[in-house]
Amino acid sequence: MTWGVEHLTVRFGHTTAVEDVSLAAEPHRVSAVVGGDGAGKTTLLRVLAGIPIRHEGSVTAPERRRIGYVPAAGGVFDDLTVAENLSFTGGAYRVPDIAAAAAPLLERTGLAPFTGRLAGDLSGGMRRKLAVVGAMLHSPDLLILDEPTTGVDPVSRSDLWRLIGAAATGGAAVVVSSAYLDESERASSVTVLHRGRSLVAGTPDEVRASLPGSVVVVDEPADRSRAWRQGRRWREWVPDGSPDGVAPTLEDVLIAAGLAEEEASR
Numbered sequence: 001m002t003w004g005v006e007h008l009t010v011r012f013g014h015t016t017a018v019e020d021v022s023l024a025a026e027p028h029r030v031s032a033v034v035g036g037d038g039a040g041k042t043t044l045l046r047v048l049a050g051i052p053i054r055h056e057g058s059v060t061a062p063e064r065r066r067i068g069y070v071p072a073a074g075g076v077f078d079d080l081t082v083a084e085n086l087s088f089t090g091g092a093y094r095v096p097d098i099a100a101a102a103a104p105l106l107e108r109t110g111l112a113p114f115t116g117r118l119a120g121d122l123s124g125g126m127r128r129k130l131a132v133v134g135a136m137l138h139s140p141d142l143l144i145l146d147e148p149t150t151g152v153d154p155v156s157r158s159d160l161w162r163l164i165g166a167a168a169t170g171g172a173a174v175v176v177s178s179a180y181l182d183e184s185e186r187a188s189s190v191t192v193l194h195r196g197r198s199l200v201a202g203t204p205d206e207v208r209a210s211l212p213g214s215v216v217v218v219d220e221p222a223d224r225s226r227a228w229r230q231g232r233r234w235r236e237w238v239p240d241g242s243p244d245g246v247a248p249t250l251e252d253v254l255i256a257a258g259l260a261e262e263e264a265s266r
Helices: 042-050 084-090 098-110 124-134 154-169 183-187 206-211 250-264
Strands: 003-012 015-025 030-034 056-060 069-070 142-146 173-178 189-194 197-202 214-218 226-229 232-239
Touching: 015 042, 015 173, 015 189, 015 250, 030 042, 030 154, 030 183, 042 142, 042 173, 069 124, 084 098, 084 124, 098 124, 098 154, 124 142, 124 154, 154 173, 154 183, 154 189, 173 183, 173 214, 189 206, 189 250, 197 206, 197 250, 206 214, 206 250, 232 250
Parallel strands: 015 197, 030 173, 030 189, 069 142, 142 173
Antiparallel strands: 003 015, 003 056, 189 197, 214 232, 226 232
């Protein structure tokens, strides 16, 4: 079964948070949603997770108890221990043997020695891992993670992506939003959002191939409105293409697609 949204539009008053966005989430696959602040990532994921938000378009998702959801902030109770957090979450999902379900996940994330520690005393990375473990306890059909790796250390990021991969391998359809574009390379499909609209979607290779024009690396850009600094040099978007163009990254595509969208709307 493929889950997702079709032609989703969400408005809050006079503000359109998401406009005509479609996303497919397939079992055994990781679908990444990327975009800057205010792009509509969180709103999209919240609607898909079944949170009551007035919207237009269609949503296809399993019943709520077959969804695992980790919001962008939180997901754990600070005044409960690691074990108590998992006991509460597992009970809510009616997991028959919570300890048995949690044990391999705790080992995989390095949380096993800290089951008696209060969640509020964990590091940021450990808290995020605990939240994801809780969302995976019941082996959900659809796992939705809103920026699970934002603000965590590189080791914890790696641990979290191993968890995400394990969930997909186990049969879940996984939807992950991320502020780190390099992480999207791990996904089967990528949807790039900008100001609530989908600019481009496809496999990472298809997204890179969709770049309008080309990107060049220069010491001094010809047009700074189309350039961004990377290290000591600049990367510049050339709408008409350039024979000196470099192989684009997903970050290049996101920036160039946003620039193209802004220029087209003028």
